Amino acid sequence: MQHDDNLKAKLPNFVTHLECAMTGERYEAGQIHNLSKAGKPLLVRYDLAGVKKALTKDMLAKRPPDLWRYRELLPVADPANIVSLGETMTPIVRMPKLAAKLGGGDILVKDEGRLPTGSFKARGLVMAVSMAKALGIKHMAMPTNGNAGAALAAYASHCGIKTTIFCPEDTPEVNVSEIELQGAAVYRVNGLIDDCGKIVGEGKAKVGWFDTSTLKEPYRIEGKKTMGLELAEQLGWQMPDVIFYPTGGGTGLIGMWKAFAELEEIGFIGSKRPRMVAVQAAGCAPMVKAFEDGVEHAPRWENAHTIASGIRVPQAFGDFLILRAVRESGGFAIAVEDAAITAALNEMAKEEGFLLCPEGAATYAAYKQSLADGRVKKTDQVVLFNCASGLKYPLPPSHRTIDRHKPIDFAAL
Numbered sequence: 188m189q190h191d192d193n194l195k196a197k198l199p200n201f202v203t204h205l206e207c208a209m210t211g212e213r214y215e216a217g218q219i220h221n222l223s224k225a226g227k228p229l230l231v232r233y234d235l236a237g238v239k240k241a242l243t244k245d246m247l248a249k250r251p252p253d254l255w256r257y258r259e260l261l262p263v264a265d266p267a268n269i270v271s272l273g274e275t276m277t278p279i280v281r282m283p284k285l286a287a288k289l290g291g292g293d294i295l296v297k298d299e300g301r302l303p304t305g306s307f308k309a310r311g312l313v314m315a316v317s318m319a320k321a322l323g324i325k326h327m328a329m330p331t332n333g334n335a336g337a338a339l340a341a342y343a344s345h346c347g348i349k350t351t352i353f354c355p356e357d358t359p360e361v362n363v364s365e366i367e368l369q370g371a372a373v374y375r376v377n378g379l380i381d382d383c384g385k386i387v388g389e390g391k392a393k394v395g396w397f398d399t400s401t402l403k404e405p406y407r408i409e410g411k412k413t414m415g416l417e418l419a420e421q422l423g424w425q426m427p428d429v430i431f432y433p434t435g436g437g438t439g440l441i442g443m444w445k446a447f448a449e450l451e452e453i454g455f456i457g458s459k460r461p462r463m464v465a466v467q468a469a470g471c472a473p474m475v476k477a478f479e480d481g482v483e484h485a486p487r488w489e490n491a492h493t494i495a496s497g498i499r500v501p502q503a504f505g506d507f508l509i510l511r512a513v514r515e516s517g518g519f520a521i522a523v524e525d526a527a528i529t530a531a532l533n534e535m536a537k538e539e540g541f542l543l544c545p546e547g548a549a550t551y552a553a554y555k556q557s558l559a560d561g562r563v564k565k566t567d568q569v570v571l572f573n574c575a576s577g578l579k580y581p582l583p584p585s586h587r588t589i590d591r592h593k594p595i596d597f598a599a600l
């Protein structure tokens with residue numbers, strides 16, 4: 188197999204229609220869509236009986252290791268519209284020392300930092316941009332905490348689509364730079380991500396750009412879905428017991444939940460599901476509050492703050508979908524303090540040589556907290572998502588120096 192076979196092969200496409208996630212109302216595929224008439228996200232539906240006949244586990248196993256190996260379960264029909272920067276399958280890394288120390292089950296880290304632009308936002312945006320290309324969209328806009336904007340800028344520039352991007356003024360410097368370097372017009376806004384989202388919404392009518400906000404277009408979720416497809420395949424089509432997912436807008440959690448349902452329908456997995464755990468920072472935990480209050484919609488979280496900028500989302504548009512998946516799976520939502528995030532990041536880096544991003548570190552902190560309070564069993568196999576490369580974030584300074592012109596006290600090194 189050539190490395191780019193998945194990008195070139197003529198394969199059947201199984202999209203039947205789109206569907207309002209709230210009312211189930213049907214919408215035609217092959218047209219430009221944002222929200223449903225009810226103002227809710229649209230989900231892509233497939234002829235899964237057709238996929239079941241067309242695709243076997245053996246066929247998949249022979250394909251090159253990138254997310255395009257799941258083409259039958261993806262929306263892009265014509266391979267000419269695939270906009271690729273090399274969306275490699277990401278490894279699952281075991282953390283045996285920490286597992287032994289905690290006396291728990293397997294700790295598996297799915298390392299999404301290996302993807303183009305260094306975060307799992309590449310999965311969603313490669314799909315949104317490929318579909319935008321297919322549908323003839325010329326200008327895309329989005330609010331971002333950094334990583335989504337970087338991925339949008341990269342893919343859109345790669346295929347000649349113009350981008351305008353708005354981020355909170357305290358977005359990590361590296362994110363703002365990479366967005367601009369990768370060809371977007373990026374603006375720092377004195378507000379949070381939902382304030383940026385309002386500007387994108389207002390500009391839609393005035394400028395005519397396409398609103399690429401989380402869950403306000405149907406295809407990012409299809410790209411994020413590949414995390415669930417990949418995870419299942421990599422674990423030999425066996426589900427782990429628990430998945431800890433750092434939850435901002437929640438696309439990944441909703442996407443994986445959709446992936447598992449589709450895999451069951453095509454006969455690749457049974458009815459066992461992992462318990463889905465939505466991890467948030469204590470300084471911005473609207474899903475945790477809504478989960479505990481037993482409600483389906485989460486009010487805006489005021490004065491949101493956390494070092495884990497990717498999950499600083501005061502109000503998630505798909506809140507009801509996140510909460511449904513968490514509840515149906517028998518999972519829960521949990522908040523961790525920034526101090527616990529920093530401690531978790533340091534612990535895994537020092538003891539396992541694995542540098543998490545702060546959001547990924549939040550999942551490890553949440554796992555430890557859940558072991559301690561008994562919500563997760565010591566025998567459970569858990570998957571943590573390291574959603575971005577730890578190298579994209581400011582790192583603590585290192586102070587040791589050597590003066591090579593003076594005698595060196597080697598015994599003290």
Ligand SMILES: *Cc1c(COP(=O)(O)O)cnc(C)c1O
Binds near residue numbers: 438
């Ligand atoms: C976007 C992002 C998240 C949150 O992902 P969602 O699927 O939108 O909830 C977590 N961590 C990082 C690093 C991110 O960029």
